[in-house]
Amino acid sequence: MENVHLLLTLRGPVWRVRILSGGTIRWKSYRTADYPTPEAVVRRCAEGLVSGHENDKHDEPHGNGEEKVIQHCLPLRVRWECWRRLEARTPA
Secondary structure, eight states, X not given: OEEEEEEEEEETTEEEEEEEETTEEEXXXXXXXXXXXXXXXXXXXXXXXXXXXXXXXXXXXXXXXXOOOOOOOSOEEEEEEEEEEOOOOOOO
């Protein structure tokens, strides 16, 4: 069984997701209009990791077209945490 850790942060209207799997860090972004809750984002990420849809609009290559879709054959254990918004605090 492969362990996958997801860290979700909300930055404006976009969820940023850090995917830590097999010692590799990858990043994904999802619009809050499409995925309004952290649970919806986690489900979307897990589905993408298991199925590896190459034609999915969220997995399209950006920039140089070198992004690769990784498909996992092993069962996954997904653990996740959500930090909601990252805000800079001013000293009191």
